[in-house]
Amino acid sequence: MLEIAIMIEGQNGLNWPRWQRLAAAVEDLGFAGLYRSDHYTNASPPDLDSLEMWTSLTWLASHTRRIEFGPLVSPVSFRAPSLTARTAAAVDDLSGGRLTLGLGAGWQEREHDHFGWDLLDLPERFARFEEGLEVITRLLGSHTPVDFSGQYYRLHEAILLPRPARPSGPPILIGGNGEKRTLPLAARYAQEWNAVFVPPEGFRRLNALLERLLAAQGRASTSLRRSLMTGLVFGEDAAAVESKVAARTHGQRTAADLLQRGMVVGDPEQVRQQLAQFQQAGVQRIMLQWLDLDDLDGLNALAKAVL
Secondary structure (H helix, E strand, O other): OOEEEEEEOOOOOEOHHHHHHHHHHHHHHOOOEEEEOOOOOOOOOOOOOEOOHHHHHHHHHHHOOOOEEEEOOEEOOOOOHHHHHHHHHHHHHHHOOOEOEEEEOOOOHHHHHHHOOOOOOHHHHHHHHHHHHHHHHHHHHOOOOEEEEOOOOEEEEEOOOOOOOOOOOOOEEEEOOOOOOHHHHHHHHOOEEEEEOOOHHHHHHHHHHHHHHHHHOOOOHHHOEEEEEEEEEEOOOHHHHHHHHHHHHOOOOOHHHHHHOOOEEEOHHHHHHHHHHHHHOOOOEEEEEOOOOOOHHHHHHHHHHHO
């Protein structure tokens, strides 16, 4: 059965009142999880409220009981991987084992420039990302001190104490559709691959490639969960859908255009049909991007339509 979760853009106006209301609604309405981006800013102005990611997840861990959660995704460029591993293990334990640790290489130039982080060029960025994954997986998985010497990171007799309650800590999620870099890293390091804005036929093709990469790593197909994060335009009837599509695209795109991008668009019946198509393509969990952080009535209507 396809699991349905909510994803929000944390840099898009998120503050404590909104986060607390959303978390309560997602938990009470029965969604599988609540995920959020990890950004300082949007890629273009204006700058809006942007609640710090790990602080918000720490609150979530202790103020919800059921939903799974995590970053989609946290760039290794923002924090040393040893700090990320230590923080993630603690937040996962606090939640009773509900965190998924989404990790990425980083991509948004504006926030890196504004806050003094080095984004690096693409080859270096992914080289650093792979080292970060190696550091995080070793620290989470090792019961003995770890040594590591790389170009970007070094460890000497490093160990996480207390040890994570889960044997290897929270599962690692790697998000993205890149066939040359992202999917091979997911096959090597991750317990979940998260595709981004891809239609069912595209997901099916990428999933087939991932199967081959897993086999090359000697991993079982079932060792890696498949999920998808994509946009959502939901309305209770055709007129509402048309109005929301126009507002979201400034009148430049149609619902058909958004569907080609892999988004979920439509009234309750259309959304149910599209979710079924994603499930048939191999998606096990879908994170629907909810951009209006104050529209709890709409979230309630979505829950009634699809859960």
